[in-house]
Amino acid sequence: MRIARFSIDGNVAFGAVEGEGTVESGGLVLDIIKGIPYTDFELSGTKVPLSKVRLLPPVLPNKVVAIGRNYAEHAAELGNEVPDVPVAFFKPTTSVIGSGDAIEYPSFSNELHHEAELAVVIGRMCREVPRERVKDVVFGYTCANDVTARDAQQREKQWARAKGFDTSCPLGPWVETGMSIAAASDLTIQATVNGEQRQLGRTSDMIRSIEDLVVHITEAMTLLPGDVILTGTPAGVGPLNVGDEVAVTIEGIGTLTNKVIKRG
Ligand code: MG
Secondary structure, three states: OEEEEEEEOOEEEEEEEEOOOOOOOOOOEEEEEEEOOOOOEEEEEEEEEHHHOEEEOOOOOOOEEEEEOOEHHHHHHOOOOOOOOOEEEEEOHHHEEOOOOEEEEOOOOOOEEEOEEEEEEEOOOEOOOOHHHHHHHEEEEEEEEOOEEHHHHHHOOOOOOOOOOOOOEEEEEEEEOOOOHHHHOOOEEEEEEOOEEEEEEEHHHEOOOHHHHHHHHHOOOOEOOOOEEEOOOOOOOEEEOOOOEEEEEEOOOEEEEEEEEEOO
16 A cells, blocks of 8 residues: 655645556545554545645654665765674654655755665564564655765764755655565666656665665664655765656655755
8 A cells, every 4th residue: 555645735644656657647545544554544435636736755654774885885985894783873754855845955055965875664563573574564665865964964973964954855745554564675666857867776686685784773772653864865965956846756656756946
């Protein structure tokens, strides 16, 4: 099932996405969900065309934990070694936006980059998850863009500003809940800018697997329903300019599209 979060006439709801097509092509319908998707819920049978709503980030995370340098070719393109221990950092909840929302070019940067990433959405509170239980805590998958002020990342020892500014975490367009970990671990992932391909990889090229990352992160901290793990980006990162439209597409999940605007 594909679960979106949206607003219509000032009301916010979750809905199951039905039909074939994309956000852009139309033809999709939302069956409004009664309850919260992570727990028991039912479909109301009340349907609205997706073209009539504003999509919101599909989850409201308590935290977004991101992993750096998880694809060897991407680490190499920035002159970095693959780390012995996964590099983990946070993106604040205030950085999260949905598909169709604008990325605001930050005032302190002259080098903004896209990073297409598979996002793992957590479905239940968990800590110290054993490898064989990871499947029980994953709710589903969505597309992410770990938008990065590359110059600030290189200048500043911690990445809180470079990767944590407002609008730096597009997520969406919805969460795909019907995919096994094995399936999610072998998907095409790509980024285009103004329709031109920039990044193309496969999630099977991740150095640390989805299971590895959940084990590693929950060794340290409790994850809550709706929390998100960004799993790293394949090679091909590159600049975003004001006016650009960046799209992250993951096979079997969907396309996350955002425009870059000047702030203010
Ligand atoms: Mg990244």
